[in-house]
Amino acid sequence: MLPGMSREPSAKPRVTFVGAGNLANALALSLCEAGYEIEQIVSREDPSSLRRAQRLAHKVGATAITISRARIQSEVVWFCVPDRAIASAAKSMAACADWTGKVALHSSGALASDELTALRSRGASIASVHPLMTFVRGSRPSLAGVPFAVEGDSAAVRVARRIVKNLGGHAYSLRKEDKAAYHAWGTFASPLLTALLVTSEHVAAVAGIERKTAKKMMLPMIRQTLANYAALEAAQAFSGPIIRGDVETVKRHLRTLRSLPVARDVYLSLARAALAHLPGKNKRTLERALKSARNLLTRNLSTRISGRG
Numbered sequence: 001m002l003p004g005m006s007r008e009p010s011a012k013p014r015v016t017f018v019g020a021g022n023l024a025n026a027l028a029l030s031l032c033e034a035g036y037e038i039e040q041i042v043s044r045e046d047p048s049s050l051r052r053a054q055r056l057a058h059k060v061g062a063t064a065i066t067i068s069r070a071r072i073q074s075e076v077v078w079f080c081v082p083d084r085a086i087a088s089a090a091k092s093m094a095a096c097a098d099w100t101g102k103v104a105l106h107s108s109g110a111l112a113s114d115e116l117t118a119l120r121s122r123g124a125s126i127a128s129v130h131p132l133m134t135f136v137r138g139s140r141p142s143l144a145g146v147p148f149a150v151e152g153d154s155a156a157v158r159v160a161r162r163i164v165k166n167l168g169g170h171a172y173s174l175r176k177e178d179k180a181a182y183h184a185w186g187t188f189a190s191p192l193l194t195a196l197l198v199t200s201e202h203v204a205a206v207a208g209i210e211r212k213t214a215k216k217m218m219l220p221m222i223r224q225t226l227a228n229y230a231a232l233e234a235a236q237a238f239s240g241p242i243i244r245g246d247v248e249t250v251k252r253h254l255r256t257l258r259s260l261p262v263a264r265d266v267y268l269s270l271a272r273a274a275l276a277h278l279p280g281k282n283k284r285t286l287e288r289a290l291k292s293a294r295n296l297l298t299r300n301l302s303t304r305i306s307g308r309g
């Protein structure tokens with residue numbers, strides 16, 4: 001393009017990523033496949049950070065550079081750093097570009113676009129763009145049909161929506177004040193679901209089943225539960241001792257879980273959720289059984305704390 005010529009507003013803007021972790025890897029590769037030019041992958045100063053940025057840069061035809069040396073030309077800069085580092089990373093990038101007319105994005109689900117205020121005061125338009133998806137090392141999910149919650153300045157939101165569309169995702173508006181609750185919801189749907197699954201493996205160990213074997217044995221039932229949940233209402237996908245009202249079975253579980261206090265705590269909380277939101281017989285009796293088990297848990301905890309004092 002000739003100097004002084006402005007790029008078509010509808011053209012795919014060049015994108016720089018700050019960070020080369022799970023999300024940056026997935027987004028940079030997907031954007032590259034969607035025809036976007038990735039300009040730079042910006043890292044922290046230490047050599048191991050730069051090496052990670054170089055690995056990603058190599059895959060997407062970009063340049064890897066540390067913050068102190070970055071001079072950014074791209075129209076979009078996407079911060080893919082941990083939530084706690086977004087504001088400080090934005091501050092330390094303030095001198096890396098003329099931010100007038102640029103778009104700065106971050107992808108925290110819990111924090112608003114305001115984390116990027118340091119760049120807005122230098123002329124950037126800012127937005128948060130959060131995909132409701134899980135990104136981990138060694139697995140790249142498809143972004144087709146993935147909802148992206150978008151919030152921020154109108155120019156940045158416009159650009160973000162176009163990018164999301166090109167990624168095959170579905171952008172929708174989220175109010176700043178709803179972000180914490182929205183992200184708590186997302187945390188239930190994946191990270192805490194994983195926490196539940198690993199807790200299940202520990203419970204299997206009490207029954208003498210090794211954790212790796214337990215995972216293999218549980219998977220058909222987990223898959224069927226998710227399939228039922230996807231196809232039916234939650235209430236129709238619910239089975240087990242609570243819907244049948246088998247109070248003595250629940251009490252037996254709680255007795256055997258005394259050897260695993262964390263799992264017992266999880267069981268009690270989820271059983272309470274089941275009584276609150278799902279169908280079941282003998283709910284009153286079950287509620288009393290859960291309450292007395294919870295009281296026992298609290299008494300044991302306070303005895304342990306006072307014993308320590």
Ligand SMILES: NC(=O)c1ccc[n+]([C@@H]2O[C@H](COP(=O)([O-])OP(=O)(O)OC[C@H]3O[C@@H](n4cnc5c(N)ncnc54)[C@H](OP(=O)(O)O)[C@@H]3O)[C@@H](O)[C@H]2O)c1
Pocket residue numbers: 018019020021022023024042043044048049050052079080081082083085088089107108109130131132133134135136
């Ligand atoms: N993973 C997900 O499932 C997911 C889903 C939706 C949204 N998000 C959001 O995406 C963002 C990134 O998450 P992630 O899972 O990709 O994290 P991650 O895998 O831990 O990667 C974080 C990256 O940020 C870099 N970094 C850390 N502090 C930095 C700083 N002060 N300045 C510059 N770079 C820094 C790290 O580099 P070094 O450690 O190598 O220096 C690393 O490359 C978060 O806001 C998160 O909420 C994540």
